[in-house]
Amino acid sequence: MVRLLICLCAVAVAAAATAKPIAFAEGTTVMAEYGAGTMQELQIFYAPRFDYSVGAGHVDFASDVDGHREHISYARLNWLAHRWNLDDAQANIFIWGGAGSATGDRFDGTRAAGNAGFQADYETRRVYASMKSDLQRSSEFSDRIDTLQLGIAPYKHDYGGLATWLVLQGRHYTGELHSGIETAALLRLFKGGAWIEAGVTNAGKVQAMAMFNF
Amino acid sequence: MKRFQFLLAAALLAVAASSTAATIEMTVNGLVCAFCAQGIEKKLKKFPATAEVVVNLEHRLVAVALKDGQDIADADLRKALTDAGYTVKSISRSETPIADVRERLKQVQP
Numbered sequence: 648m649v650r651l652l653i654c655l656c657a658v659a660v661a662a663a664a665t666a667k668p669i670a671f672a673e674g675t676t677v678m679a680e681y682g683a684g685t686m687q688e689l690q691i692f693y694a695p696r697f698d699y700s701v702g703a704g705h706v707d708f709a710s711d712v713d714g715h716r717e718h719i720s721y722a723r724l725n726w727l728a729h730r731w732n733l734d735d736a737q738a739n740i741f742i743w744g745g746a747g748s749a750t751g752d753r754f755d756g757t758r759a760a761g762n763a764g765f766q767a768d769y770e771t772r773r774v775y776a777s778m779k780s781d782l783q784r785s786s787e788f789s790d791r792i793d794t795l796q797l798g799i800a801p802y803k804h805d806y807g808g809l810a811t812w813l814v815l816q817g818r819h820y821t822g823e824l825h826s827g828i829e830t831a832a833l834l835r836l837f838k839g840g841a842w843i844e845a846g847v848t849n850a851g852k853v854q855a856m857a858m859f860n861f
Numbered sequence: 862m863k864r865f866q867f868l869l870a871a872a873l874l875a876v877a878a879s880s881t882a883a884t885i886e887m888t889v890n891g892l893v894c895a896f897c898a899q900g901i902e903k904k905l906k907k908f909p910a911t912a913e914v915v916v917n918l919e920h921r922l923v924a925v926a927l928k929d930g931q932d933i934a935d936a937d938l939r940k941a942l943t944d945a946g947y948t949v950k951s952i953s954r955s956e957t958p959i960a961d962v963r964e965r966l967k968q969v970q971p
Contacts, residue, residue, distance in 0.1 A: 697945055733890060771893055772893050806918055
């Protein structure tokens with residue numbers, strides 16, 4: 648476990664990119680992520696207030712260990728447990744949980760599924776760090792994805808301008824989805840309410856994400 | 862006499878209206894990303910008195926241009942920013958047109 652944490656820290660030397668599950672009060676967030684063929688997820692959340700959002704998502708897992716697949720649809724509540732508004736920085740702790748249903752090729756029919764997770768992040772206009780853990784569980788499987796990201800912006804962007812971030816990511820999957828730690832180098836761009844991010848993993852696979860806030 | 866009083870009252874009202882601040886400037890903590898700015902802008906534009914909103918991350922500044930003769934109470938501004946998830950450090954008012962505020966911010970960009 649210590650080795651895993653050391654590896655993740657070593658991997659995370661450059662950028663930011665775990666999107667927040669709550670963008671702003673009375674805002675809608677749509678996110679789509681392609682996780683190197685192992686994970687694909689689509690989410691939509693609406694935040695009635697700045698400190699919580701509700702919505703739904705769908706995630707497909709495809710193991711690159713034994714090829715098994717799982718498909719989970721869920722409803723979720725995201726809660727901003729705490730925020731620190733500092734002079735030139737912001738830090739947050741998010742917690743979420745939800746329920747849904749799952750199918751897969753290692754079991755017949757549909758199973759009830761639950762999900763839970765948290766994210767801790769710290770951000771200035773030049774540096775970003777986040778740690779996220781997301782668990783999907785049913786009677787047939789338990790899949791958790793732990794993601795660590797660190798980002799650096801080559802310049803300070805301002806509102807209305809294009810923001811550019813260089814990101815390094817370390818990711819660990821449980822549930823026999825992937826063996827070892829997957830690392831990725833990513834380029835993140837956002838302007839206005841649109842965010843796109845793309846890069847490659849250490850296995851040469853594509854990872855990409857798009858997010859829209861409105 | 863009544864007509865004189867009416868005109869006097871109208872004149873006083875006009876003077877009061879013209880003395881209302883043209884621009885409110887707020888220093889805000891936690892303002893580090895465009896999404897923060899987007900949420901704040903959306904919130905402040907809901908005030909009927911708001912003519913325009915300028916958000917500048919470099920100076921942690923949120924400026925609100927007011928419509929002629931209108932104002933927004935400090936308490937309402939603080940609540941709006943707090944409800945948007947941010948911390949207001951200071952609020953100041955001036956007659957400076959929003960265009961001049963924008964120009965000033967451009968000139969002092971690093």
